[in-house]
Amino acid sequence: MPHYLFVMFTLSEENYLKAIFHLEAISGKGISTNAIARKLDTKASSVTDMIKKLAEKKVLVYKKYQGVSLTDSGRQIAIGVIRKHRLWEVFLVEKLNFSWDEVHDVAEQLEHIKSPKLINELDAFLGFPKMDPHGDPIPDKNGNFHKIEKKLLSTLEENQSGVCVGVNDSSSEFLKYLDRYDISLGKKIQVISKEPFDGSITILINKKEMSISQKISNNIYIQS
Amino acid sequence: MPHYLFVMFTLSEENYLKAIFHLEAISGKGISTNAIARKLDTKASSVTDMIKKLAEKKVLVYKKYQGVSLTDSGRQIAIGVIRKHRLWEVFLVEKLNFSWDEVHDVAEQLEHIKSPKLINELDAFLGFPKMDPHGDPIPDKNGNFHKIEKKLLSTLEENQSGVCVGVNDSSSEFLKYLDRYDISLGKKIQVISKEPFDGSITILINKKEMSISQKISNNIYIQS
DNA sequence: ATAAATTTTTAGACAAGACTAAAAATATTT
């Protein structure tokens, strides 16, 4: 087996790799020092130090003043951390009665536990889930993401329906709103009518009709 | 609520408190610097540094050259870590197909996850187990240990029987021996005959008879 | 195209937690 598989990464290093992975997913290549600092709530100078170290470990490519991009092995490590994070979130919600807005902090800790057996057994125990409680895809053991065709609830036409598979905004406030109205993953939602004036829509969920604003429907993902 | 409940402890500090707790359980009060260093596989000078810090945080009492002993709050923290360690071990063995000798390293990591809700929900999910896979008692939410009357298998007379509730020796070799002969927690064991010459005994387990040496029977705990 | 603003890097410092080597205190022998 190639040697690099045995290089260990610290908690901090893993967090940097994960942050850079997420930033690349949004803004393409060449992630800036400042963007990483903002994401990790740290200082740009600390980021410079860390990316130099990570570049030496060959998990990212770095040229002074040019930002960074992950190498394949860096990406695999980031995906591994994300896999752990999301599997633990499923565990917390499905087995330990956590609500959507309570899982994140604990999953941030659990994602750094090092044991391949642990995570693969957990995966099996949970029935190989394809997405986490926020609807984000869970990469499989080999780091492959299962593509989900999801669209925003706001894009549905009248009388169309689908299943809630995720959220766009993961803020605590929004998740609490969803809890309050019992909108959760897997719930069937049908659009009854759309109001052109303010973009609000009336939906059928939990056998009851309710009206939601465009801001809400723009933050809920639906799979038809 | 009193302020000291919110003092946070690092991974290292927690490991020191746990080690000292275990040492106090064996050798009473006044745990020596060297004993701690041996237990944690570190140097005596490092221990001195750390116990000074812990004494400042009021979790142990330290006088130069006199060793240390835990305060009540230090003991509570140690018990909390032990509770987490043992509950995770139960989870790993019962839900994730870990064997006795595989759990320790992973539980050493999991025991430092900080979330009261996590551990109390895990406790409930596992059905409030009273002991871990090695037969050691799991303290409850308030830090109280449930006393178990356990005796060594070697102390049973002919025709007496009991349930396996733990082991004395937790070495990997011994646990593998137990796995090989399918001797595990909760198994009923009946003593068929005892051999005075070498102390070996014949037992009935898993509906089969087998002979085990005194060394083995001295390392298995039984509850009648 | 030069000035101003922003971003990034460097230099130096600090806290946590560990280490080595040597000094100080305590224990054990003789």
Added chain:
DNA sequence: AAATATTTTTAGTCTTGTCTAAAAATTTAT
């Protein structure tokens, strides 16, 4: 009760990951 051995502490160093302040590079504006 000295002498010797052991344990414990101190002093100083190192690494990791962070920080501040200032210098260097790049980008934006005039």
